[in-house]
Amino acid sequence: MTDSNVVDLLAVFSDLAPAADAVEQLRAMGVHDDCMNVISGVPVTEAMLGRPRQWTNVPRIAMGGAILGFGAGFFLAFISPYLYPYPIQVSSQAFVPGPPTVVVLFELTMLGMLLSTFLGVFLDSFFPNYRPMKYVPEISDGKIAIFVECPHVEEKKITDVLKKLGAESVKPAEAQHL
Amino acid sequence: MTNAIPEVKLAEEHVGKWGMVINQDICTGCQACVAACAMENNITFVGEEDSGYGRSMHWIRIERFWEGEYPEVKMTPNQPMLCQQCGSAPCEPVCPAFATVHSTAESLNLQVYNRCVGTRYCANNCPYQVRSFNWRDYERPEPLPNQFNPDVTVRRRGVMEKCTFCIQRIHKAQDEAKSEGREVMDGEFTTACAQACPATAITFGRTDDPQSLVSQLAHKGHGVKHLEELGTLPSVTYFKGG
Amino acid sequence: MADHKHDAGHAHTEEHFREKHLMLDPLPRGQMNDMVMESMTGKPGWKFWTAVIILSGIVAYGLVYSWAKMIAEGVGIAGVNRPSYWGIFLVNTVFWIGISHAGTFISAILRVFKAEFRRPFTRAAELMTTFGLVQAGFSVFMHMGRVWLSYWLFPYPNQRMLWPNLHSPLTWDLLAITTYLLSSTMYLFLPLIPDMAMARDRSTGWRKNLYKALALGFRGTEGEWTHLRHAMNIFAFAIIPVMFSVHTIVSWDFAAATRPGWNSTIFGPYFVVGALHSGMGAAVIVLAVIRSNMKHMDYFIRAEHFDAIGKLMLIISMTWAYFFFNDYMVQWYGGDKWTHQLLHFHEAGPLGWMWFAMLFCNVVVPWAILWNTKWRSTPWLVSTVGIIINVGMWFERYIIVPISLTINRAPFTWRMYTPGVEIPLGIGTLALFILLYVLASKLIPLIPVWEVQEGQMAHELKKFGRETVVSVSELE
Numbered sequence: 090m091t092d093s094n095v096v097d098l099l100a101v102f103s104d105l106a107p108a109a110d111a112v113e114q115l116r117a118m119g120v121h122d123d124c125m126n127v128i129s130g131v132p133v134t135e136a137m138l139g140r141p142r143q144w145t146n147v148p149r150i151a152m153g154g155a156i157l158g159f160g161a162g163f164f165l166a167f168i169s170p171y172l173y174p175y176p177i178q179v180s181s182q183a184f185v186p187g188p189p190t191v192v193v194l195f196e197l198t199m200l201g202m203l204l205s206t207f208l209g210v211f212l213d214s215f216f217p218n219y220r221p222m223k224y225v226p227e228i229s230d231g232k233i234a235i236f237v238e239c240p241h242v243e244e245k246k247i248t249d250v251l252k253k254l255g256a257e258s259v260k261p262a263e264a265q266h267l
Numbered sequence: 268m269t270n271a272i273p274e275v276k277l278a279e280e281h282v283g284k285w286g287m288v289i290n291q292d293i294c295t296g297c298q299a300c301v302a303a304c305a306m307e308n309n310i311t312f313v314g315e316e317d318s319g320y321g322r323s324m325h326w327i328r329i330e331r332f333w334e335g336e337y338p339e340v341k342m343t344p345n346q347p348m349l350c351q352q353c354g355s356a357p358c359e360p361v362c363p364a365f366a367t368v369h370s371t372a373e374s375l376n377l378q379v380y381n382r383c384v385g386t387r388y389c390a391n392n393c394p395y396q397v398r399s400f401n402w403r404d405y406e407r408p409e410p411l412p413n414q415f416n417p418d419v420t421v422r423r424r425g426v427m428e429k430c431t432f433c434i435q436r437i438h439k440a441q442d443e444a445k446s447e448g449r450e451v452m453d454g455e456f457t458t459a460c461a462q463a464c465p466a467t468a469i470t471f472g473r474t475d476d477p478q479s480l481v482s483q484l485a486h487k488g489h490g491v492k493h494l495e496e497l498g499t500l501p502s503v504t505y506f507k508g509g
Numbered sequence: 510m511a512d513h514k515h516d517a518g519h520a521h522t523e524e525h526f527r528e529k530h531l532m533l534d535p536l537p538r539g540q541m542n543d544m545v546m547e548s549m550t551g552k553p554g555w556k557f558w559t560a561v562i563i564l565s566g567i568v569a570y571g572l573v574y575s576w577a578k579m580i581a582e583g584v585g586i587a588g589v590n591r592p593s594y595w596g597i598f599l600v601n602t603v604f605w606i607g608i609s610h611a612g613t614f615i616s617a618i619l620r621v622f623k624a625e626f627r628r629p630f631t632r633a634a635e636l637m638t639t640f641g642l643v644q645a646g647f648s649v650f651m652h653m654g655r656v657w658l659s660y661w662l663f664p665y666p667n668q669r670m671l672w673p674n675l676h677s678p679l680t681w682d683l684l685a686i687t688t689y690l691l692s693s694t695m696y697l698f699l700p701l702i703p704d705m706a707m708a709r710d711r712s713t714g715w716r717k718n719l720y721k722a723l724a725l726g727f728r729g730t731e732g733e734w735t736h737l738r739h740a741m742n743i744f745a746f747a748i749i750p751v752m753f754s755v756h757t758i759v760s761w762d763f764a765a766a767t768r769p770g771w772n773s774t775i776f777g778p779y780f781v782v783g784a785l786h787s788g789m790g791a792a793v794i795v796l797a798v799i800r801s802n803m804k805h806m807d808y809f810i811r812a813e814h815f816d817a818i819g820k821l822m823l824i825i826s827m828t829w830a831y832f833f834f835n836d837y838m839v840q841w842y843g844g845d846k847w848t849h850q851l852l853h854f855h856e857a858g859p860l861g862w863m864w865f866a867m868l869f870c871n872v873v874v875p876w877a878i879l880w881n882t883k884w885r886s887t888p889w890l891v892s893t894v895g896i897i898i899n900v901g902m903w904f905e906r907y908i909i910v911p912i913s914l915t916i917n918r919a920p921f922t923w924r925m926y927t928p929g930v931e932i933p934l935g936i937g938t939l940a941l942f943i944l945l946y947v948l949a950s951k952l953i954p955l956i957p958v959w960e961v962q963e964g965q966m967a968h969e970l971k972k973f974g975r976e977t978v979v980s981v982s983e984l985e
Contacts, residue, residue, distance in 0.1 A: 128536060130707070131963045132734040134984065143735035151743050158773060165664055169672040178369040179359035179676050181500075186360075186676050192758065193675055196684040199751050204693040206743045211725075212698065213736040218726030225709035228729055229703075230540030231962060267709060267728070321590035321924040330921040348921070357767045360676035363662050363683065382671070384661055385584065385654015387594035388681055392766045396592055396919040400654065402585030424583035425654025494918055497767055 098237045099262035102139055107255035108233040109138045115131040115237060124239035130229045150163055150209030151202050158201015159194060166190035184222045221264040236262055281354045281500040284374035285432050286474030287461070288484040289347050291507035296345035298328050303463030304333065304349075307433060309419045311346050311405040326350065326398040326430035327460050344507045346467065349460070350397045350430035351493060352376050354500030358389035366427070373437065374502070378429050384427040389500040399430045432471070433458040453479040474502065524823060526970060526979065531811055532625055533979065535965035539956070542707055545954045549708075550716065551804055553951060564944035571606045571937025575930050576651060582669035584654050588929040593850045593914040597931035598652035599762075601905040601938060603780075604646035604787065605904060606686070608942075612638025612786025613693060613752040617745045622786055625981055626817040628964040629809040631959050632704075634792050635697040640945045641791075642690045644938040649686075651934055674735035689748075689755045696744045699737060702727045703956045714763045721953070748790060769847035770913040773840065779832040783902055786829045786871065787940045790898035795946070797892035799955060809956050819885030822894065826875035833871075851916040859925065860912055863904045870901025 108127070115125060116151040122141050123240065135142050135223075170177075170185050210216065225234050237247060248259045284478040304310065304327045312321050315488065334341045356376045359367050366382035367389050369375075390398040404424045418435035422428050442458040453472050461469040472481035484490075490504035527534040536544075579586055589596040615634040621625035650656050662683050664967060673680045679704050712720055727733060760780035761970035762773040773779075793815065800810045840848050855864045874897045878884050911926040949955075963984060973979040 105863075107757070127731050128729040129734070130703070130729055130965065131959050132984075133731070135731060135735075140731065142732050145732075145735045145739050147736050147739040148743065151740075165672070166675060172670070172672065172946055173709075174670050176371075177365055178371050179365070179367075179674065180353075180357065181355035182360050182676055189675050189681065192681045193684060195754060196681070196751075199633050199747060199754075200688040200691065201269075203688075203695060203744060203747055203751075204702050206740045206747075207695040207699070210736045210740045214725075214727070214733045216702075216723075216725035216727070219721070221728070222726065222728060225463065229538075229707040229710045230542060257525065267706075267724070267726060318584065320927075321592070321922070322585070323591075328921070330919075332921070346921075348919070360674070360768065361678060363677040363679040365671055365674045382661075382669075383655070383883070384658045386652070387589075387654065388677070388679055388762075388766075390591070390594045391768065391914065394767055394918045396917055396922040400591070400594065403583035403591075424585070425656075427654075451909050495939075 095240045096237060096242050096247060097262050098244065098247060098251070098259055099225060100225060100235045100237070100256040100259045101227055102233045102256055103132055103193070103231075105133065105137060105233065108235060110264065111254045112138050112140060113259065114254060115235075115247070118242065118250065120237060120239045120242060120247070124237060126236040126238075127233060128228050128236070129205055129226070129233045130231050133233065145216070146213050147206060147209040150212065151206040154205020154208070155198050155202035159199045161201060162194040162197030165194040165197065166196070170213070219267075221266050223264050224267055225264040232257070272359070281502070283352070283354055283500075283502045284473065284475050285352070286438065286472065286481050286485060286502045286504070287349075287458075288470045288481050288490065288504045288506065290468045290484075290504055291346055292363065292472075293466045294329070294345040294347060294464075295466055296331060297465065298329055299323050299465060300327050300347060300460035300469060301329065301461040303459040304430070306414065307416055307419070307459035308431070309415050309421050310399075310428075311401070311407060311422075311464065312411075313402070313405050317402065318406075322400075322402050323414035324401070324428075326397070326399065326428070328397075346505070347460070348395060348397060349503070350376060350432075350494075350497050351395055351501030352430075352432055354502065355498060357392045357394065357497070357499060359390040361392050362386070363388075373434070375432055376429075377434075378426065378427065378431065380420055380422050380426050383426045385427065387427065389427060394499065398427055401426045401428065401447045416485075417440055453481075522873075523970060523977065526977070529811070529813055530968070531629060531809060531813070532964045532968040532981075533970065534808075535962075536808075538962050541958050541961065542711065544808065544958050545958050546706075546711055548706065548804040549655070549951060549954055550712065557947070558803070559945055561944065564940045564947065566945055571933040571935075572647070572941055574939075575933045579651065579934070580656060580805040580931055584652075584931045587934075588927045588931055589967035590926060591925060592917050592919075592924060593926035595652070595914060596911050596926055597907070597935055598648050600910045601648040601931075601935050602645050602652070603662065603759055603910070604903055605641045605648060605938065605942075607784035607787040608791045608899075608908075609645065609689070609693070609788065610636040610752055610756060610781070610784040611792040612636070612641075613696075613748055614785055614788060616696070617748045617791060620741075620745045621749070623967070623983070624817075625787065625964055625983075627816055627957055628960045630792075630796055630814060631794055631960065632644075632697070632701065632953075633955050635693065636772050636946060636949055636953075636955070637788075637791060637795060638693045638914065639690070639697055640949075641944050642693065643945070644942050645686065646690070647938055648935075649682075661868065678758065678765045681758045683761060685751075685755045685758045689751055689821065692744070692748055692751055693895075696748055697761075699741055699744065700957055701953060702737065703959045704957055707958060708954060732861060735961045737887075738975075748875065753781055756781045766915060768913070768982060769845060770795055770840065770851040770916070771909075773836055775832060775836050775839070779829075779836055780831050782825060782828045783905060784821075786825045787899050787902035789818060789825055789903070790895035793818050793822065793895040794892045797888045799950070800888060803950065803955070806956075809961065812888070812960035814889045815888050816882060816886045819879045819891050822875055822891075823879040823885075824900070824976075826879070826898070830872045833868075841967060847916065847918050851913060854916050855908060855912065858915075859913070860908075863912070864908055867901050867904040867908060870897045871905065874898070876898070876899075896954070 167185055228234050251259045276379050282392045310324050313324055329509050330346040330348050332343045352375050359418040364382050364384050366379050401422050401424045410456050436456050440451050444451045457471045461471045470481050490506050492501045527672055612634040615627055616631035662673055705720050706727040709720035709724045757777035760776035764776035796810050800806045878894050967982045967984050970977050
């Protein structure tokens with residue numbers, strides 16, 4: 090299963106600067122950005138570590154949800170009044186009342202958008218996920234951990250470099266139950 | 268552009284279908300209409316305590332006002348107040364459950380008991396305050412249940428109700444007329460309150476028929492519609508001081 | 510003298526800043542985690558259990574028993590009558606929705622405008638939103654005559670072939686409150702995920718399982734943070750108009766009606782500001798209670814926070830007074846005889862004292878106390894003002910609902926309203942709110958630790974000549 094060639098390491102840093110240096114150094118050693126992953130206890134932006142920008146679908150999913158919500162609102166506001174067995178008249182108001190449709194469209198658009206934003210986080214992050222994963226609990230104490238999972242590089246060399254750059258520990262990464 | 272200024276529908280121009288004229292000058296305040304209405308429409312008796320607390324359930328009530336201190340009291344004419352069957356009723360649009368709607372066929376303001384969930388918004392929004400709410404399931408001791416009118420639903424707690432212009436009588440008359448292949452004649456039937464009034468202060472009939480008694484009385488000239496400035500287009504015309 | 514002056518000029522030492530500002534007093538993240546975990550998992554003392562037992566008792570009697578009785582016997586056991594068809598149930602609905610506005614105000618508006626003092630208490634405020642909305646929902650369902658049919662108000666295809674009446678402000682209300690409840694709960698949960706992961710990493714037993722389930726497998730990868738940040742940003746911006754719409758629609762329940770005193774176009778913003786007024790007052794009470802009753806909270810919640818909220822309370826109080834006067838002035842000037850009757854009844858009727866008490870609580874007290882930095886920084890004093898404001902705002906809603914309903918265009922029906930079972934039910938909702946909060950304080954980290962750490966990373970002291978000032982970097 091594990092190719093002897095594949096390096097699977099986990100280095101823990103206590104600070105941002107050495108972690109950023111390590112990312113740079115690893116890249117210089119031929120480790121592709123796709124082979125690295127960073128986990129942290131506070132949101133560390135990609136720019137701080139010099140990492141490529143992360144792709145997120147959340148805004149698109151939100152937009153999709155907003156459109157769906159608008160559709161639901163449109164159905165309620167403009168179509169549902171025609172689904173009755175006979176026309177229901179209240180007061181002298183029009184069948185499809187003007188201003189109230191704005192209220193309905195607004196609320197359902199927002200509901201659709203916010204529900205799907207929430208759902209988007211779940212979809213994009215593969216939540217909920219209770220399988221064993223590579224993790225170190227120290228990161229919720231503010232540490233930054235870098236995973237290196239890369240073929241065709243020497244484990245020893247990488248370990249030395251990371252240690253030299255200030256990694257608190259470098260060890261083989263193991264999936265565990267969180 | 269002759270129609271640049273929109274047309275305004277005045278209360279007195281509202282025709283509707285069924286209407287009522289109440290002559291306050293000959294109303295004696297005897298409450299016969301109130302009793303007849305309660306019998307006809309299976310209205311419950313709320314008892315002394317709830318009645319005193321503003322929970323009396325009458326679809327028609329006699330309002331009495333007076334000025335000055337006893338014994339120097341100046342009375343104003345008795346004012347029977349019931350659902351005005353507005354052409355543009357404020358109670359209708361506010362119900363979230365469509366429990367009170369406008370009947371385009373009969374030009375009446377309907378109350379659908381089994382749709383009502385009891386938000387009581389309609390009653391708040393009724394400027395005439397003529398809606399009654401079933402605050403509890405009031406006790407109806409024997410033998411009172413024997414006099415239930417089988418044509419009218421008995422309402423349970425949590426439901427709003429109000430005057431229907433005795434719609435069960437309207438339907439009965441219409442059915443009879445239809446089976447005989449004719450139109451409903453003026454004076455063929457009337458509401459329970461009008462029927463019971465010993466002074467004939469209440470007249471009920473077709474307002475869209477200019478020959479009917481109610482139309483002729485309504486157009487006598489000094490009739491008023493209550494709170495017509497709100498644009499509710501009431502179907503009841505009041506006379507007093509004439 | 511000269512020396513003294515000299516000292517005063519250099520009073521702002523680093524030590525001074527550290528003492529004053531949480532953001533300039535960083536502790537190692539691990540230590541903050543431990544403090545938050547200890548405040549949450551520490552063995553509950555007798556105070557906690559007494560509170561839980563008493564509150565549960567009140568909820569059982571006030572909410573469960575009284576409501577069951579009302580469902581069985583009818584709304585008649587409440588005090589509502591003609592013409593006050595809406596009583597304390599609707600007062601409480603408006604009140605609780607008002608309370609819920611503080612959470613969104615603090616965690617969304619202050620987040621959007623990057624007000625850094627918000628960081629330690631966004632969650633405490635968001636919890637108020639969710640729990641407050643639960644009470645608002647209860648209150649409005651209690652109000653209904655046939656609550657067992659309340660599902661008819663939701664839009665779904667049914668055999669009755671009916672859809673909700675979209676002409677009705679109550680239907681808009683239902684849509685708005687549902688949207689707000691769902692979105693504020695989601696907005697509470699999103700920033701909680703990293704803290705759940707933190708709690709998962711340092712707990713055992715049933716707590717471990719609970720936090721593991723709620724952390725959803727969050728590790729803190731770059732991707733997870735990015736998705737979370739984007740989502741929170743969308744929420745922060747989008748939930749603000751939702752919040753405004755909710756209380757505006759609540760105000761339309763009144764303003765759309767053809768009633769003297771209600772039919773006012775300014776009710777929308779007036780209600781929104783009123784909601785924020787009571788909401789901020791409630792937020793400050795909650796913060797003071799948390800601070801004095803939970804371990805380590807005096808590190809996270811400091812005088813500076815009371816000072817900052819105090820300023821907001823003062824501004825909101827002024828805005829409320831502005832809207833109140835605006836509404837009053839135009840109603841009075843209109844000259845409608847029924848409106849005049851109503852205004853006279855407000856001030857000189859049997860409950861006229863309530864009208865004056867409202868102005869005293871909502872305007873006089875906050876203005877008299879909150880202008881002073883020192884008083885504003887005193888937790889017990891600010892939270893007392895918060896209590897007074899909430900009393901005042903409850904009076905305001907009481908004046909708008911049952912008192913205004915007493916006067917209408919049919920003088921024959923004028924009659925006073927005396928609350929009945931509304932009182933235990935209202936107290937029941939209050940007890941349930943506190944109970945939920947007390948229990949939640951033992952189950953979820955009330956302090957968003959990662960947000961506090963993020964803020965502490967962004968803050969530093971900077972020297973301009975001889976003056977040391979606080980400077981904040983924008984990390985995002």
